[in-house]
Amino acid sequence: MTARSPVPAPPPRPAAVSGLTRRRLLGAGTAGAGALLAAGALSGCASPASASDANALSVWDPFQGGDGLLMDDMIKAVSDAGRGFDIDRTILDWGPSYYTKLAMSAAGGRASDVAVLHLSRLAGYAPAGLLDPIDLDVLAEFGVTEKDFTPAVWKRTQHDDTVYAIPLDVHPFIVFYDKDAADKAGLLDSSGELAPMGSPEAMLDAGKALADATGHAGIVFGHVNDTAQNWRLFAALYAQTGAAFTLPDGGAPKIDVDAAVKVVSFMQQLFDGKTSPDDLDYYAGLTMFTSRRGGMAFLGEWELPTLKAAGFPLGAAPFPQVFDHPAVYTDSHSFVLPHQDNPDPARRRESHRYAAEMLKQSLTWASAGHIPAYQPILAEPQYAGLKPQSSYADAAEVAVLDPPNWFTGAASAFQVAMCQPLQSALLGDTSAEKAVRQMVRESDRLLKQPNPVS
Structure with a gap:
C-alpha cells in the first residue's frame, strides 16, 4: 500500500459550531449513467460547498430515516468535542441515482470533500480516477491505522496497492431467529445462542424443526422481484464452498459451475415451498417473521430496528457455515474522497480528521x-452489551463482498442480473443448471460492456 505525503496543518479556524451546521435532503436524477456523464452534464455540476458556505466541510451520504438521524447524532458529537467541524451535509436518494451523481461530481473535479461509498462499488470509481487516495500518514495522526480493521474488509479498500476508502461499518447478510422457536427446535447452545450447523443437511433439518416449532414455516426469505436478496444468499453460500467468482477485465467470467449448481440446488431444497416458502417478496418475508409465523429469517442486519420492535425474544448470528469455509456476504459503508481537480490541502486534512472522528463515534x-468496522469499538464494554448486535460481530472476520468490477456492487445491474435466474430456480421455473448457465452468460455480457467512465 502507498500513502501520500502528509499535508500541512490547517490554519487557525473559528470556534466549532455545535451540532449540524446544515442538513440538506436532495433527490438525484435517474437518467442512465452514460447520458449523465456526458460532457455537457458535467460542465454544469457545481461544487456542493459553493451552494452554501465555502468554509464548511461538504459531506454527501445516502442515509435517511433512522440511519440519517444516527448520522446527525454522530456529526453533532464530533462537532461538539473540542475543535469541531462546520459540516454541510447533503443527503441524496439511495440507489443507482446516488452513484450516478457521485460519479458526475467526481468526473467534473468539483465534488464534495467527503462522501459515503459502498465498498463493493470501489472498483467502479478508484480505477476511473473518480476518487482520490487516502493519506495513511495523516489518518494515523488522528489515531486510525490499518490494524484497526479486519483484513477481510481492509483488503477491499485498495486499488493498485493504494487505499481509497475508510470503512465505517460492515453490514452483513445474517440470520435472525425467534429464540423461543429455536429453543423448542433444539437449535440453541448452552449459552442460549444459535449452535453451529456445519452442513447443508443440518440447515435443512433446522428448517424442518423450526417449522414444527412454529406450526407454520421454518425459514423465511423474501426474494421475489428483489434486486439483491437472491444474490446475497447465493454469494454467501458460494463463498463457503471455497470456489472463486472472478470477473476479469477483458476476459471471460471465472465461475466454478459445479460449485454454483450445488449451491443453487441447496437453495431449492431449503425453500421447498412446504417447510419454508419459496415465493415470498421482501416485505411478505419480513411480515411473516415479525408475526412469528417463521422461526428464522435471512436478512440484512439493517432490519434489526424493525425486528426488535416486534417485541418477541430475538436472536441473531452470522450466516451459518454449511459448506467447507466460513464466509458471510457483506458490504461496507465507507468514507471516500471524491476526486477534486485542485483540492485545498487544509480541507483535505480536515476530511481525514472528520472520517477518523466519525469512526470513533460508531x-x-x-x-x-451495523457492525463498526473500527475494531476498537468492538472491544468496548458498551458494544458487548448490545444485543443481539454483538452476537454477529464475528461476521466482519469472514466478510465476502461482490467480485470487484465497475458494474458490480450495491444497487448495481450485476446484482439484478444475478437475481433473476436465481429467482426462477427458487420458484421452480428452471433447473439449477440452467440458472447457473444464465448467470455465467449475464456475467459475460456485462464484462463485454464498456465502462462509461473509463
Missing part, C-alpha cells in the same frame, strides 16, 4: 445493527 451507528 458505537452510535451500531445501535441500528
Whole structure:
C-alpha cells in the first residue's frame, strides 16, 4: 500500500459550531449513467460547498430515516468535542441515482470533500480516477491505522496497492431467529445462542424443526422481484464452498459451475415451498417473521430496528457455515474522497480528521445493527452489551463482498442480473443448471460492456 505525503496543518479556524451546521435532503436524477456523464452534464455540476458556505466541510451520504438521524447524532458529537467541524451535509436518494451523481461530481473535479461509498462499488470509481487516495500518514495522526480493521474488509479498500476508502461499518447478510422457536427446535447452545450447523443437511433439518416449532414455516426469505436478496444468499453460500467468482477485465467470467449448481440446488431444497416458502417478496418475508409465523429469517442486519420492535425474544448470528469455509456476504459503508481537480490541502486534512472522528463515534451507528468496522469499538464494554448486535460481530472476520468490477456492487445491474435466474430456480421455473448457465452468460455480457467512465 502507498500513502501520500502528509499535508500541512490547517490554519487557525473559528470556534466549532455545535451540532449540524446544515442538513440538506436532495433527490438525484435517474437518467442512465452514460447520458449523465456526458460532457455537457458535467460542465454544469457545481461544487456542493459553493451552494452554501465555502468554509464548511461538504459531506454527501445516502442515509435517511433512522440511519440519517444516527448520522446527525454522530456529526453533532464530533462537532461538539473540542475543535469541531462546520459540516454541510447533503443527503441524496439511495440507489443507482446516488452513484450516478457521485460519479458526475467526481468526473467534473468539483465534488464534495467527503462522501459515503459502498465498498463493493470501489472498483467502479478508484480505477476511473473518480476518487482520490487516502493519506495513511495523516489518518494515523488522528489515531486510525490499518490494524484497526479486519483484513477481510481492509483488503477491499485498495486499488493498485493504494487505499481509497475508510470503512465505517460492515453490514452483513445474517440470520435472525425467534429464540423461543429455536429453543423448542433444539437449535440453541448452552449459552442460549444459535449452535453451529456445519452442513447443508443440518440447515435443512433446522428448517424442518423450526417449522414444527412454529406450526407454520421454518425459514423465511423474501426474494421475489428483489434486486439483491437472491444474490446475497447465493454469494454467501458460494463463498463457503471455497470456489472463486472472478470477473476479469477483458476476459471471460471465472465461475466454478459445479460449485454454483450445488449451491443453487441447496437453495431449492431449503425453500421447498412446504417447510419454508419459496415465493415470498421482501416485505411478505419480513411480515411473516415479525408475526412469528417463521422461526428464522435471512436478512440484512439493517432490519434489526424493525425486528426488535416486534417485541418477541430475538436472536441473531452470522450466516451459518454449511459448506467447507466460513464466509458471510457483506458490504461496507465507507468514507471516500471524491476526486477534486485542485483540492485545498487544509480541507483535505480536515476530511481525514472528520472520517477518523466519525469512526470513533460508531458505537452510535451500531445501535441500528451495523457492525463498526473500527475494531476498537468492538472491544468496548458498551458494544458487548448490545444485543443481539454483538452476537454477529464475528461476521466482519469472514466478510465476502461482490467480485470487484465497475458494474458490480450495491444497487448495481450485476446484482439484478444475478437475481433473476436465481429467482426462477427458487420458484421452480428452471433447473439449477440452467440458472447457473444464465448467470455465467449475464456475467459475460456485462464484462463485454464498456465502462462509461473509463
